[in-house]
Amino acid sequence: MxxxxxxxxxxxxxxMTLTIGALGFRLSRTTSDFYVASRMITPTWNASAIGGExxxxxxxLGVAGLVYALGADMLWLPVGYTVGYLVxxxxxAAPLRRxxxxxxxxxxxxxxxxxxxxxxxxxxxxxxxxxxxxxQFKGAGLALRxxxxxxxxxxxxxxxxxxxxxxxxxxxRSITLVQAVQYWIKLTAISVPAxxxxxxxxxxxxxxxxxxxxxxxxxxxxxLSGFGGVxxxxxxxxxxxxxxxxxxxxxxHVLVRFYTNxxxxxxxxxxxxxxxxxxxxxxxxxxxxxxxxxxxxHLPAGxxxxxxxxxxxxAVIPGVVGQLMSAMLAGGAFAALxxxxxxxxxxVAGVVDQDLVRGRLRRFTGNDARAVNGFRISxxxxxxxxxxxxxxxxxxxxxxxxxxAFAIAASTFCPLLVLGIWWRxxxxxxxxxxxxxxxxxxxxxxxxxIFKQVHGGWxxxxxxxxxxxxxxxxxxxxxxxSLATPKRIPRGTARTMVRLHxxxxxxxxxxxxxx
Amino acid sequence: xxxxxxxxxxxxxxxxxxxxxxQWRLSMSVLxxxxxxxxxxxxLFFFVPATRTLDVGPVPLPWLILGVLIYPAIxxxxxxxxxxxxxxxxxxxxxxxxx
Numbered sequence: 001m002x003x004x005x006x007x008x009x010x011x012x013x014x015x016m017t018l019t020i021g022a023l024g025f026r027l028s029r030t031t032s033d034f035y036v037a038s039r040m041i042t043p044t045w046n047a048s049a050i051g052g053e054x055x056x057x058x059x060x061l062g063v064a065g066l067v068y069a070l071g072a073d074m075l076w077l078p079v080g081y082t083v084g085y086l087v088x089x090x091x092x093a094a095p096l097r098r099x100x101x102x103x104x105x106x107x108x109x110x111x112x113x114x115x116x117x118x119x120x121x122x123x124x125x126x127x128x129x130x131x132x133x134x135x136q137f138k139g140a141g142l143a144l145r146x147x148x149x150x151x152x153x154x155x156x157x158x159x160x161x162x163x164x165x166x167x168x169x170x171x172x173r174s175i176t177l178v179q180a181v182q183y184w185i186k187l188t189a190i191s192v193p194a195x196x197x198x199x200x201x202x203x204x205x206x207x208x209x210x211x212x213x214x215x216x217x218x219x220x221x222x223x224l225s226g227f228g229g230v231x232x233x234x235x236x237x238x239x240x241x242x243x244x245x246x247x248x249x250x251x252x253h254v255l256v257r258f259y260t261n262x263x264x265x266x267x268x269x270x271x272x273x274x275x276x277x278x279x280x281x282x283x284x285x286x287x288x289x290x291x292x293x294x295x296x297x298h299l300p301a302g303x304x305x306x307x308x309x310x311x312x313x314x315a316v317i318p319g320v321v322g323q324l325m326s327a328m329l330a331g332g333a334f335a336a337l338x339x340x341x342x343x344x345x346x347x348v349a350g351v352v353d354q355d356l357v358r359g360r361l362r363r364f365t366g367n368d369a370r371a372v373n374g375f376r377i378s379x380x381x382x383x384x385x386x387x388x389x390x391x392x393x394x395x396x397x398x399x400x401x402x403x404x405a406f407a408i409a410a411s412t413f414c415p416l417l418v419l420g421i422w423w424r425x426x427x428x429x430x431x432x433x434x435x436x437x438x439x440x441x442x443x444x445x446x447x448x449x450i451f452k453q454v455h456g457g458w459x460x461x462x463x464x465x466x467x468x469x470x471x472x473x474x475x476x477x478x479x480x481x482s483l484a485t486p487k488r489i490p491r492g493t494a495r496t497m498v499r500l501h502x503x504x505x506x507x508x509x510x511x512x513x514x515x
Numbered sequence: 516x517x518x519x520x521x522x523x524x525x526x527x528x529x530x531x532x533x534x535x536x537x538q539w540r541l542s543m544s545v546l547x548x549x550x551x552x553x554x555x556x557x558x559l560f561f562f563v564p565a566t567r568t569l570d571v572g573p574v575p576l577p578w579l580i581l582g583v584l585i586y587p588a589i590x591x592x593x594x595x596x597x598x599x600x601x602x603x604x605x606x607x608x609x610x611x612x613x614x
Contacts, residue, residue: 005548042577072567072575072577072578074579074582075582079585079589082586082589084550085593086589087546088594089593089596089597090546091546094600194587208573213612219568221575222567222568222577223557223567223577223581224557224561224567225567236558238554238557239551263602267590268597269595269597271597272596275590275593275594276590278586279586279587279590280586282586283582283583286578286582287582289576420541422535477539494528494531501531501534501535501538502531503607503608504607506608506611
């Protein structure tokens with residue numbers, strides 16, 4: 001195939017990302033600019049940026065890949081990604097913004113008045129962030145290989161370089177603009193080829209997917225049929241849905257983005273725009289899975305289902321049109337993973353910086369180093385580890401790997417945030433116990449899944465989709481231990497509750513006293 | 516009144532508890548409806564197998580619901596919640612200002 005079109009598209013996305021990022025260089029001078037972009041961004045920009053950051057390689061390529069491979073049950077993936085923001089809106093959006101926290105560790109420390117809890121959260125952010133970054137690099141490798149035949153590591157390296165230049169150089173002001181533009185790039189890149197495919201399909205006999213049903217009863221287009229060898233599909237569907245719906249609020253790169261809203265009500269309005277933007281985007285990925293089953297029922301040897309979106313156009317429409325569409329999709333996929341990887345890197349770097357690097361750097365340099373240098377060093381650390389992991393990682397699907405990150409977030413941060421925001425009797429000991437138990441159970445399940453130690457039957461179903469049992473266990477542990485340790489309820493709880501829930505007009509004075 | 520809330524007099528705490536409870540009830544009612552609507556779908560597919568195979572034109576019913584119709588419903592739920600929770604805060608602010 002013609003490789004130059006695809007490479008041009010990917011290069012254009014990278015160059016544009018860097019150029020827009022460069023515009024923000026001069027604006028980011030202090031640490032607070034780096035983290036929150038000065039909070040001067042309107043809800044629509046903010047919502048586009050949230051959408052741009054959230055729609056990752058898993059959404060752009062992974063959803064279509066899993067729908068192609070496993071059929072109708074995977075339609076729940078994009079639904080779960082969207083409902084996650086609805087749950088976030090209902091349970092935590094405005095109070096979290098009012099808490100004034102940049103990150104979940106910040107929130108945990110302010111609410112529970114404990115540095116130990118803060119450290120625990122930092123470790124979890126690091127784990128979830130890395131787990132989420134690995135599939136982004138893998139997606140880059142897939143996209144570049146699909147258009148140019150280059151080995152996987154080349155794509156990985158390109159993403160690492162672009163993200164590092166952008167994050168280290170510009171900070172978040174640039175990233176907010178970049179992310180907002182990325183959303184619209186992604187929507188265009190996935191919708192235009194989809195419309196072309198639809199009209200092609202309409203004018204060429206409207207074939208429907210012909211999928212051999214083996215063994216009988218496993219129908220690709222019917223839900224809960226166990227197509228592709230999924231065992232206990234009802235449990236798997238519910239557990240996946242639970243992880244996605246309740247894990248979104250605990251993803252490291254989600255909360256930071258909310259801090260750029262000026263107040264609680266603006267945060268809510270932003271989130272409701274996000275729901276519309278995500279819903280619009282997710283109309284398209286399943287189409288590629290379905291068209292894949294129609295026009296490309298057998299994948300070429302050596303390709304993974306995750307590249308179905310990229311392979312489809314040239315398989316359907318011969319000539320330049322197909323190649324242009326393919327190039328457009330590769331560019332969109334790159335936009336998707338660049339934006340997610342940037343956002344995650346900023347968050348993980350922020351946490352590494354605050355809790356690991358800054359103190360040590362100060363000891364070495366006798367307080368000479370500017371705080372921003374610590375952030376830059378941390379950004380390099382934040383991205384090189386998952387880069388290494390992505391080279392070592394096996395054939396775990398993009399959306400599968402992301403799903404595991406959601407499961408850990410749902411089993412740890414979701415109970416912490418929900419109980420922390422709504423329940424006065426949450427104690428420091430209870431929160432700590434819940435995080436340790438939930439984090440350990442979910443991590444063990446995830447590690448067993450990644451390293452292929454999971455076999456069939458109920459044990460396999462429970463381990464590959466752990467959220468349905470780890471999430472309730474964490475809630476119970478946090479609540480029971482909190483009730484047993486009423487003396488460890490933070491002293492400032494009542495005051496914190498006022499700050500989380502009182503409308504800004506009333507709590508203006510209070511907020512200033514506390515800061 | 517704002518100082519009473521700030522200084523956590525018993526009256527201030529009572530006001531805050533009422534606000535938090537109202538917001539919680541709103542969140543739970545929207546979450547409950549969404550859970551029944553969205554979370555009920557796999558059960559529907561499970562208990563009424565005909566819904567899995569029903570076709571609407573060339574599109575199977577589950578694909579139409581999960582691929583298209585569910586998204587406007589999610590947005591509507593969010594939109595309703597935003598308006599209601601702003602209403603609760605407006606009423607609370609007025610109540611406090613009146614004193």
